[in-house]
Amino acid sequence: MIGAVTLNVGLNLLLIPRYDFYGAAVAWLITNVVWFAAGMIIACRLLKLAVADFYKIFRVLISGALMGLAIWFTASRLVFFWLIPSAALVYVVAIILTRAYETSARNT
Secondary structure, three states, X not given: OHHHHHHHHHHHHXXXXXXXXXXXXXXXXXXXXXXXXXXXXXXXXXXXXXXXXHHHHHHHHHHHHHHHHHHHHHOOOOOHHHHHHHHHHHHHXXXXXXXXXXXXXXOO
16 A cells, blocks of 8 residues: 555656646556556465456456547547447457457356
8 A cells, every 4th residue: 555655646746747637647547557456466366366367357457448548539529429339339349359258158
């Protein structure tokens, strides 16, 4: 916890003066990604799980991040009516490309 706070404060001091609230957002994002990864590593060790089991989670997170980026870049260009279906399409394509969806899950 202290490491995450230190990282966040350091990144804020580095990024906010130059990039304003965008710097704060990037600092928050980096801190949370590092905090999440550290938590996953600790959970793997405590629960004696293989790190490979968490790759599935990361694939879904990557797909969600790609959908979020698609929304962010196209929100000002698309009408809201088209934004949601296009974001869903990006998410489904990302799930397929990252192979986060397993055909064995469909049969259960």
